[in-house]
Amino acid sequence: MRPTVAVLLIVLGFDVLCRAADTNPGPLLAKIKAVGPEGAGNVEATRAWKELVRLGSSALIDILAALDDQAPLAANWLRAAVDAVAEKELNAGRKLPVDQLETFVRQTKHSGAARRLAYEWLARVDKTAPDRLIPGMLNDPSAELRRDAVARLLNENQQRLDKGDKAAAIEGYKRALTSARDRDQVIEVADKLKKLDIEVDRAAHFGFIRSWMLIGPFDNTKGIGFKAVYPPEQKVDLAASFKGKMDKEVRWFEHTTTDSYGVVDLNKAVGKNMGAVGYAFAVVNSKAEQPVQIRVGSNNSVKFFLNGQLLFAHEEYHHGDRMDQYIGKGTLKAGRNEILIKVCQNEQTDSWAQKWSFQLRVCDALGGAVGLTVVTEKK
Amino acid sequence: MKKLLISLSGLLLAGLVSAGEWTQFRGPLGKGTTDDTGLPVRWSQNENLRWKAELPGRGLSNPVIARGRVYVTASSGVSQDRLHILCFDVATGKKLWERQFSATGSTLCHPKTCMAAPTPVTDGERVYALFATCDLVCLDAEGNLIWYRSLRKDYPTVSNNVGMASSPVLWEDLLLVQMENAGESFAVGIDKLTGQNRWKIDRNRGINWVTPLVIQNGNQPEVLFQSSQEITAYDPRTGRKRWSYEGTGLSTTPSPIPANGTVLVTAGEMLALRPGNEQNSPEVLWRSNRVRPATASALYYQERVYAVNSAGVLNCADAINGKPLGQERLKGPFSASPVAADGKIYLVNEEGTTFVVQAGDQPKLLEKNSLGETILASPAIADGAVFLRSDHHLYCIAAKKAK
Numbered sequence: 001m002r003p004t005v006a007v008l009l010i011v012l013g014f015d016v017l018c019r020a021a022d023t024n025p026g027p028l029l030a031k032i033k034a035v036g037p038e039g040a041g042n043v044e045a046t047r048a049w050k051e052l053v054r055l056g057s058s059a060l061i062d063i064l065a066a067l068d069d070q071a072p073l074a075a076n077w078l079r080a081a082v083d084a085v086a087e088k089e090l091n092a093g094r095k096l097p098v099d100q101l102e103t104f105v106r107q108t109k110h111s112g113a114a115r116r117l118a119y120e121w122l123a124r125v126d127k128t129a130p131d132r133l134i135p136g137m138l139n140d141p142s143a144e145l146r147r148d149a150v151a152r153l154l155n156e157n158q159q160r161l162d163k164g165d166k167a168a169a170i171e172g173y174k175r176a177l178t179s180a181r182d183r184d185q186v187i188e189v190a191d192k193l194k195k196l197d198i199e200v201d202r203a204a205h206f207g208f209i210r211s212w213m214l215i216g217p218f219d220n221t222k223g224i225g226f227k228a229v230y231p232p233e234q235k236v237d238l239a240a241s242f243k244g245k246m247d248k249e250v251r252w253f254e255h256t257t258t259d260s261y262g263v264v265d266l267n268k269a270v271g272k273n274m275g276a277v278g279y280a281f282a283v284v285n286s287k288a289e290q291p292v293q294i295r296v297g298s299n300n301s302v303k304f305f306l307n308g309q310l311l312f313a314h315e316e317y318h319h320g321d322r323m324d325q326y327i328g329k330g331t332l333k334a335g336r337n338e339i340l341i342k343v344c345q346n347e348q349t350d351s352w353a354q355k356w357s358f359q360l361r362v363c364d365a366l367g368g369a370v371g372l373t374v375v376t377e378k379k
Numbered sequence: 380m381k382k383l384l385i386s387l388s389g390l391l392l393a394g395l396v397s398a399g400e401w402t403q404f405r406g407p408l409g410k411g412t413t414d415d416t417g418l419p420v421r422w423s424q425n426e427n428l429r430w431k432a433e434l435p436g437r438g439l440s441n442p443v444i445a446r447g448r449v450y451v452t453a454s455s456g457v458s459q460d461r462l463h464i465l466c467f468d469v470a471t472g473k474k475l476w477e478r479q480f481s482a483t484g485s486t487l488c489h490p491k492t493c494m495a496a497p498t499p500v501t502d503g504e505r506v507y508a509l510f511a512t513c514d515l516v517c518l519d520a521e522g523n524l525i526w527y528r529s530l531r532k533d534y535p536t537v538s539n540n541v542g543m544a545s546s547p548v549l550w551e552d553l554l555l556v557q558m559e560n561a562g563e564s565f566a567v568g569i570d571k572l573t574g575q576n577r578w579k580i581d582r583n584r585g586i587n588w589v590t591p592l593v594i595q596n597g598n599q600p601e602v603l604f605q606s607s608q609e610i611t612a613y614d615p616r617t618g619r620k621r622w623s624y625e626g627t628g629l630s631t632t633p634s635p636i637p638a639n640g641t642v643l644v645t646a647g648e649m650l651a652l653r654p655g656n657e658q659n660s661p662e663v664l665w666r667s668n669r670v671r672p673a674t675a676s677a678l679y680y681q682e683r684v685y686a687v688n689s690a691g692v693l694n695c696a697d698a699i700n701g702k703p704l705g706q707e708r709l710k711g712p713f714s715a716s717p718v719a720a721d722g723k724i725y726l727v728n729e730e731g732t733t734f735v736v737q738a739g740d741q742p743k744l745l746e747k748n749s750l751g752e753t754i755l756a757s758p759a760i761a762d763g764a765v766f767l768r769s770d771h772h773l774y775c776i777a778a779k780k781a782k
Contacts, residue, residue, distance in 0.1 A: 035527075037532065037533050038528070038533050038575060038576055039526065039528055039569075039570075039573060039574040039575035039576070040575070042526040042527075042528075042573050042574045042575060043573050045526070046524070046525055046526055046573075049523070049524050050523060053523070072481070072483045072529060072532060073483075073527070073528075073529055073532060075481060076480045076481060076483070076514070076516075076527045076529075077524060077527055079479060079480060079481060080478050080479075080480065080518075080524040080527070081524070083477070083478050083479060084476075084478070084522060084523065084524070087476055087477075087522070113481065147457070182457050184457070314538065315536075315561070315562070316538055316539075316540055316561040316562070317561075319487075319539065319540035319541045319561065319586070320487055320488070320489060320540045320541060321540075322487050325485075325487055325540075
């Protein structure tokens with residue numbers, strides 16, 4: 001072979017390799033996933049993002065799959081890339097890879113966020129997709145896909161009711177309740193069932209702990225209590241007494257809330273105190289080791305612990321409270337587990353700053369109760 | 380020569396913004412005014428409506444406009460965790476692109492507000508959007524992502540469960556963000572091309588919704604950050620402190636506004652402050668409790684100060700000495716801040732009624748226009764049109780078609 005032909009072949013081969021590298025989203029995705037705190041890696045990620053989008057719909061599934069890592073920083077870069085690719089393809093009159101998108105949506109191994117994003121683009125171009133996919137998603141691991149399935153079932157049940165088929169509607173609402181995870185949908189179902197003479201224990205459905213041992217007040221004058229480590233944080237001894245706020249003796253006592261959403265009113269249970277800390281303690285039994293989320297709502301500053309380990313802390317007073325406001329992730333042991341929550345009230349005199357309360361539930365990542373038994377040994 | 384330099388610096392400070400642009404919260408330099416003319420006085424869903432576009436979810440941010448594009452943010456989802464940035468064509472209202480992001484910070488807030496409360500800022504080439512979740516995004520005019528940051532992930536104790544609303548502003552190549560809240564509180568100058576910090580300074584801890592103000596103080600640009608205890612000027616390039624006015628009860632809701640060499644600061648009363656410098660303290664030129672706004676920021680226009688109070692009364696004062704002038708009774712409540720151009724002041728109340736008022740010593744109501752939707756966002760004025768946004772729609776109100 002003449003040298004010039006050999007050189008030409010080598011050059012052509014190198015060019016083919018380069019082009020293959022140019023269409024390989026892997027290295028580009030890696031640069032995006034490498035973004036870090038305070039904008040670290042942004043410069044490289046910006047270039048990679050542009051190149052990734054330039055690849056077009058051939059890279060769409062790879063970008064969606066990269067969301068499986070669930071790294072929140074990179075996820076937003078990737079999400080924007082999916083939207084940019086899909087939008088540009090459609091604006092250019094090209095088609096999205098609908099078969100591949102549907103396959104992706106059906107594969108529950110992928111993250112819920114990625115599958116939902118794929119579904120939304122699929123549904124935009126294939127109007128029959130929702131009817132085909134959503135009904136089978138009542139127990140889907142994606143919260144948003146599941147929500148759509150529950151909403152569809154609720155509509156169907158309403159139609160059953162309108163037709164006078166009460167038994168079928170009740171059955172349908174019970175199915176919806178089993179699947180529902182969002183508060184508004186649970187409330188909607190519970191209200192419908194109540195009208196059909198079926199009571200729903202909302203606190204149990206959500207997994208709120210209602211029976212507690214409480215102790216307080218300890219001192220939180222000028223906010224010192226949030227950081228202070230009072231005896232309950234060192235060791236829970238239900239038989240012991242301590243010097244609390246203003247050296248007053250405090251002891252653990254039983255309290256069960258009857259609130260539908262497990263709210264414990266410490267002003268009523270412990271007594272009205274400002275500049276005070278209260279603790280609530282419960283022992284729960286888990287059938288198996290399992291990852292859980294402890295979700296708390298409170299207007300006050302809180303810390304909560306699982307088996308002595310701090311899961312979450314937040315210092316902010318009277319700016320609002322909401323179910324699932326604060327989420328701490330932990331793992332329940334098989335058998336006995338201790339949950340402790342510290343709730344700090346400050347000294348604001350405003351009428352809207354008097355609430356001293358909390359609600360706490362234990363659930364899985366989707367917000368479903370994990371079926372625990374409260375087994376606190378009282379004294 | 381000094382005066383010439385100051386004038387030229389002022390032009391530079393304007394960021395070479397073109398006429399017909401509204402680039403940040405309350406428009407160019409945060410003044411709330413433009414040189415637009417021919418603006419409409421009367422409108423409805425059927426009259427003087429150039430176009431109307433649908434928006435997802437909710438939003439309190441005002442639209443920003445530059446180079447023929449309108450940028451708007453919104454937030455949606457069961458827990459307001461979907462963050463949207465949308466771009467529309469100014470002339471037609473056609474949606475050019477939309478990008479969504481997932482919230483990485485808390486979405487808890489007062490029911491009145493939402494995660495799309497801070498107003499974005501644009502330099503015409505890029506739009507920078509901050510959400511109340513502390514997610515910060517930079518996109519170019521075509522919707523390409525330039526960079527993204529989660530200020531909540533960077534600074535995990537940052538929190539305001541009432542909801543955040545302070546808007547970012549630009550100065551040269553820096554994005555200036557004021558992040559005062561219940562947790563780690565700071566102000567930061569971010570490289571607008573890379574999203575990385577150039578400087579970061581500590582600020583007093585406490586929830587705060589005011590937007591920073593960039594001014595020209597003599598031949599020096601300054602960025603002012605106001606909290607309940609002080610308004611402090613810093614070198615925007617370095618974050619170095621220049622001067623400070625300390626007081627009690629300074630507003631954490633109405634933002635400071637520029638007024639021809641002075642700064643109008645809402646406190647227990649309105650203060651007209653002559654900026655200080657490194658050698659001299661700032662000076663209070665006048666005070667007035669007659670022209671103190673409630674929730675909406677005040678307005679400086681044609682050498683007068685206007686402010687709407689909690690009773691829905693629009694008060695006017697002489698900006699030179701604070702002397703009360705006239706007033707006009709409107710109907711509140713008002714969350715949106717007033718804006719002005721073409722000799723008219725536009726104030727929109729929460730019910731979505733826009734009061735068009737003739738500016739002057741005695742403000743005079745010209746027209747009331749209702750769109751029948753709740754509007755909490757301040758209006759924008761650009762391209763001969765008034766832009767209003769509700770949760771569900773973006774309106775372009777204009778007396779004639781765009782050029």
